[in-house]
Amino acid sequence: MSESTVLNTTSKRVVMVSAVAALGGFLFGFDSAVINGAVDAIRDEFGLSSVLLGFTVSCALLGAMVGAWVAGPLADRQGRIRAMLIAAALFTVSAVGSGLCVGVVDLIIWRFIGGIGVGMASVLAPAYIAEVSPAHSRGRLGSLQQLAIVTGIFAALLSAALIAAAAGGAGEVAWLGLEAWRWMFLTELAPALLYGMLALRLPESPRYLVAQNEFAKAGSVLSDVVGIRGKEAVEEKIAAIKATINVETRQGLHTLTGGRAWLLPIVWIGILLSVFQQFVGINVIFYYSTSLWRSVGFTEADSFTVTVITSVTNIAVTIVAIALVDKIGRKPLLLAGSAGMTLALGLMAVSFSQATGSGEDVTLPQPWGMVALLAANLFVVSFGASWGPVVWVLLGEMFSNKMRAVALSVAAAAQWLANFVITTTFPWLADIGLVLAYGLYATFALLSLFFVWKFVEETKGKELEAMR
Structure with a gap:
């Protein structure tokens, strides 16, 4: 494909599309770090031993391993966007469940579910961003995933500090009769819902569309998002993608x-x-x-x-x-x-x-x-x-x-x-x-x-x- 068929500049649309996909990375970072400010209050609330407290923190990592393992096959069967919506739903359920848990057992379950969402996001965001990005800016756009992760960590730490300060401590009652540590988990609800709503507006990956023999839709994404111009150039790109995907x-x-x-x-x-x-x-x-x-x-x-x-x-x-x-x-x-x-x-x-x-x-x-x-x-x-x-x-x-x-x-x-x-x-x-x-x-x-x-x-x- 000649250089003249691809825009040398990165379009605003591909930046926006990549940023929305990277919201999964923000939730990845937020969910991983949000428990840090709540650890001591959770230990005191449920009288946990150090071993059980440690597992309550680390169980999300096991969930993430499961989520990462299933995300790829799910994305190949159902599409990148549907898989993102499932991850958003898991983040939402985990935020509400963790904030309203009644004991350590269900808290571990909700944390594990959130971990599955984290693992899925860790796969879906880099794969999707790579597949919609032009080669000349794929590194910068792909790096948005890590930027979103570290921003999510910062947001979790900052929100936890503000909530604890407002309540006078992580274990103190804040609003609606709920302790501050519960609100730390509930704050994840807003970005989780936003991620799901914005993911609905994302175009599907052109590589997935080609694998599904939806060539017209793939051509639209390659033209409007990736920045390939000209019918011949788009058809050439689709042929190149098809040659590297065994659709049978x-x-x-x-x-x-x-x-x-x-x-x-x-x-x-x-x-x-x-x-x-x-x-x-x-x-x-x-x-x-x-x-x-x-x-x-x-x-x-x-x-x-x-x-x-x-x-x-x-x-x-x-x-x-x-x-x-x-x-x-x-x-x-x-x-x-x-x-x-x-x-x-x-x-x-x-x-x-x-x-x-x-x-x-x-x-x-x-x-x-x-x-x-x-x-x-x-x-x-x-x-x-x-x-x-x-x-x-x-x-x-x-x-x-x-x-x-x-x-x-x-x-x-x-x-x-x-x-x-x-x-x-x-x-x-x-x-x-x-x-x-x-x-x-x-x-x-x-x-x-x-x-x-x-x-x-x-x-x-x-x-x-x-x-x-």
Whole structure:
């Protein structure tokens, strides 16, 4: 296809369509973080042990793994838009159920349901955005998913703080006789409903429409959204899509093996990208940062402020990634991010080797306390400008048309499983020693550098039909 057949600028419509799809990422971030401000109040309300409290928090990650696993096959059978509507419904049900729960058992059920929605959104948004975006701006538009995630995390933390402040505490009664922590969950209802209503107005993916032999509708989307001009150019694009989709064979997990007994190499690369994104320990910084901040001199009350500042930093560096991903490419950003994370995590491990005390009483003498604080922020910057957004971009575009949604499901499910493993093992590792924990994450960051250098191919500017 000649360059003259595709608009060189990114239309406002494709930006708006991508932004609406990325609302799933906002809910992904919001739902993941909203429980943070409610944890202590939930423990006191239901008298939970630390083990049960931990499972109440982490059960959403298991739900996300399930949601990611089913999202791809569902999107291939029912369409991307219908799958988004199902995810929006799950977010809505979870918000209401969690806010009005009567005990810990049904709270866990509602959290698990919300997790399914999170997992589905983690697959649907990058796949859909990649399929409606022109190649020259697909990286920037795909990065909207990560920007929406970190914005959702920030919105959840901020709304929880405001609600708790208005009520005088997360466990205090706020409005309509409901405690503040319940309203923290109920606030998710507004973006969930908005996501569902706006998703109804989205055009279906042209790749899905071609797979359904709806060529006229696919042509309209390619012209009006993607920006391909001219009847001949649109027909040429449809023919290219059709050539990469086996319309005679139902897509499913079998497409990931290529007729062999094992997964194709490209699927393994997607899985390992997902696993490395979590095994560097990014969620440890967001879920378990309180002891770190206290060890360098912050009070417990100040730790929330520091967490909010960290989330704002994450938003800022994600915007930097959006500006760079289509200019310098995906692979250079990942390599730079791996190098920065290795340095930062190594410094944290060295810093904590100088610590005194144990458990929550650990303290760091100066200057090691300040070194650890600066290293933690360097880690967030390195991750947020590279592995945070770029992995989602790659997962949305690196697979061929015949397997994209299903392969993305498998990779995202692996990511949620890795998230669960890291989140649940950190307290155990921390009891042994934070040097071990951060040293282990630094090792994975170093391994990720060699993995990207050896196995990940650059996809900047390539058409999706060129992916094999």
